[in-house]
Amino acid sequence: MRIDGLDQFIEDLDAAINGDLRAEYEEWLEAMGYQFLDIVQDEIIRTKTVDARRLLNSFQKGDRENVFSMDSGGLTLDVGTNLEYASYTNDGHFTIDPSKNQDRRWVPGRWVGDRFEYDPNAETGMLLKFQWVEGTGYWDNALTIFERMFERALDNKLQRWINQQFGR
Incomplete structure (x- = not known):
């Protein structure tokens, strides 16, 4: 300012x-x-x-x-x-970078209650679909x-x- x-x-x-x-x-x-x-x-x-x-x-x-x-x-x-x-x-952002021409992405990690914890070495995870997050x-x-x-x-x-x- x-x-x-x-x-x-x-x-x-x-x-x-x-x-x-x-x-x-x-x-x-x-x-x-x-x-x-x-x-x-x-x-x-x-x-x-x-x-x-x-x-x-x-x-x-x-x-x-x-x-x-x-x-x-x-x-x-x-x-x-x-x-x-x-x-x-x-x-705001897209869950997946639109320039990568993907409609989904796997994110390794685990759910703890209602929170997701990212862990690059986990065998479990979640699948993100392409969408806009406000x-x-x-x-x-x-x-x-x-x-x-x-x-x-x-x-x-x-x-x-x-x-x-x-x-x-």
Whole structure:
């Protein structure tokens, strides 16, 4: 997400107060990243997106599948996941790659209750037929919620800072 003119505005204010705003803004931006991760997790749960544990856990800072980076100089924050199937569960997908000209595919594994556990060495498994699986839109929903919240939070943060610095 990019807000036109924000960097220049912050640079101008930062120059006026010898760098205090940049440090405060970096801390606030990191907190916003954590808040976005919480929103994504809430949407994964709310939309009942597949086996949520691995996907859900990948949206935590420190998880090996997680993307959470900050660039202090440019005040950039990237939040996301490296899980291959994350986009499939959000956008939807075919059970079989249509370019392979197959109408079914054998997947080795076993059923444990109502859950299927993939095991490449299993002699049992399930047969997938070619079909479209609807996505849940968890990421799109979370981004929409966050964008609305971020704009208000940024306005409030800057106004509080201005009031604090200039005594209003």
